[in-house]
């Protein structure tokens with residue numbers, strides 16, 4: 001896809017969702033897309049390789065988080081993979097600081113290349129497992145918000161992400177259309193982790209007449225996370241909250 005076409009398609013898809021986007025943001029997303037496709041030849045970053053689908057299913061989808069992000073300054077993406085949604089949001093919000101965390105180092109090497117080539121100075125790349133990193137003083141309760149997409153089922157994910165957030169901060173969680181089922185099995189996790197469900201923002205995008213229904217949950221942290229959480233991976237899996 002040529003540069004002009006990329007710009008036209010991205011702007012059109014953003015307009016459909018009422019997202020404002022500047023020339024600089026478009027240029028940086030195009031560079032990111034080119035690096036994603038180049039690196040995807042060598043390492044597994046994304047199953048989506050059609051450029052139109054990258055624009056809609058990755059870029060515009062992640063930009064939907066702008067509907068729920070307000071004045072949060074420090075945000076961590078837990079399980080960022082190839083940078084979704086954290087890298088897209090870091091490109092969008094130059095005035096916010098992003099930590100992109102993943103357990104898989106090879107994807108982080110790709111993300112560091114994106115940071116270097118785009119000269120981003122608001123991104124910190126972090127290698128580790130969420131449940132281990134969240135026990136460290138320097139990361140625990142240090143963020144205004146977390147974001148995450150396609151990492152784990154809601155009760156498990158809440159244990160991973162909520163310890164990173166300051167009291168009164170929010171966990172922003174992107175989910176597919178089975179969100180109500182996930183909410184229905186999460187009341188114990190919400191209770192134990194001192195969280196409450198604020199809102200569920202629903203949206204739809206269409207590709208080739210097929211509708212994709214998506215949701216963004218915003219979950220508020222009301223009190224400090226009990227020191228017992230997050231537990232280690234074995235316990236989280238064996239006795240999910």
Ligand code: SAM
Pocket residue numbers: 078079080081082083084085101102103104107128129130131148149150151160
């Ligand atoms: N968020 C990206 C997206 O939407 O394309 C990646 C989704 S991918 C299915 C899940 C990612 O979460 C993987 O990169 C995996 O390494 C990471 N992950 C899963 N559990 C994790 C944990 N406990 N700590 C850190 N990263 C984790």
